[in-house]
Amino acid sequence: MVRVRFAPSPTGYLHVGGARTALFNWLYARHHNGKFILRIEDTDLERSSEEFVKNILEGLEWLGLNWDEGPYFQSKRLERYREIANLLLESGKAYRCYCSPEELERKRETALKSGIPPKYDRKCRNLKEIKPQPFAIRFKSPLEGTIMVKDMIRGELIFYAEEIEDFVILRSNGMPTYHLSVVVDDIDMRITDIIRGEDHINNTPKQILLYEALGKEIPKFAHVPLILVEDRGRLSKRHGATALLSYRDEGYLPSAMLNFLVRLGWSHGDQEIFGIDELIRLFDIKDVGKSPSVFKIEKLNWLNAEYMRKKTPEELYPLIEGFLKKMGINPKPEKGYLYLLEHVKIRAKTLKEVAEMSAFYFLRELKYEEEGSKRFFDENGIMALKKVSSFLETVKNEEVDEKTLEKGFREIADSLGLKLLHVAQAVRLALTGRTVSPGIFDLIKSLGVEESIRRIKMVLEK
């Protein structure tokens, strides 16, 4: 049974890189009919916070990455880590180190100055006596030999034991280091496959040594490349736009985000659009690339637009309701509005844009674009509006169809010696306040003839 985990530290908002790692784990679990486990690595009590935990859970829920177990919290398992550290100590696989942080720091600096890699000198490794001083527990790394990491993405990676220092597993304050807690947890939680960011590659040999020392089976590893921001720098909290939920707030659909994230590093031939069931079926960790990818918003925009277009107005309405409300509008899913959505959705990239582009529907009074007003509410435009208004009166009680409207509009334009453009733009501006909108006849059908006349008259009465 495949068991994978996503194990974020709640020291920041869930960003797109973390979300993608979670997605790969989740897909791997679902593909293999395994379990996806959520673990919160909050041993750094200083920097961890409840707010970030909530943010992570919310982000995963938004994407629909449901977990089968957890969330487990490392902060609740400290005793367990101490127990294992002591076990290693008693079995002679680890030892007490009495070196003070100051002493170590001094040595490190000297080493750096003379160009030697700063590594613990194993001073306490062979100490026999037990001193009554505070001590850290260090792992007794082998002095020679190689450690092979079998990586499902990168193949076999060889590390030399002599380059691995006797790393601390339990600090003198009783807190475990990352290496210890992660290995203990992965063993206890029976994790079979570890899929994580490539920033952990160098940690892996140390963890393998711990598995061996504890006599446990080594899981399979897969290190996925990092996601970079535009300038090819690292994705971090400093880049505001990397917080996953900011994309929800900007009006992106989780399905589009998922599709976007999975294609950052993973591919399946030339296919671009993947439904979630399809992903579960097709996903193979071996198809994940080795090189880091740059996060560019344009493709996400395109995907989001694609996914929005596929939605019916009825499906779309509840998704944009919230955005309208934030704009101070009291929306209702009226038939006319749903009709409008059908035509607005192909013009927008995000739900938020749909809301902004369709908000005019619910407004009683409009603000008219300045430039457009100057150009289209001129003498000709006002005449056209008058004629359109009277024309609409004649079709008021009829079932309006596009052909009738178009015929009427063209006749008006001809009679005034204007281009249809001028008439249409004047009407568009009167109905929406904007010079850019869905087709003019669709606007009339959406608002209804009566409301259209009212809006035109509001301009004429000014």
Added chain:
RNA sequence: GGUCCCAUCGGCUAGCCAGGUUAGGCCACAGGCCUCUCAAGCCUGAAGCAGGGGUUCAAAUCCCCUUGGGACCA
């Protein structure tokens, strides 16, 4: 400083493992068609194997070096 990872259009990538392709797709970009505006849609275009050595009849593909980017160790 040491160790490790990575390298195909501006971005995401297919092709690489099993050497022979006019190096393909998508986004973005440019031009055109459509057209009441803006989109969408359709057509066309520009654009890439980081560099250098090998191996080979033949290298994006295999090997080595350089360069560049990134990560970790604190």
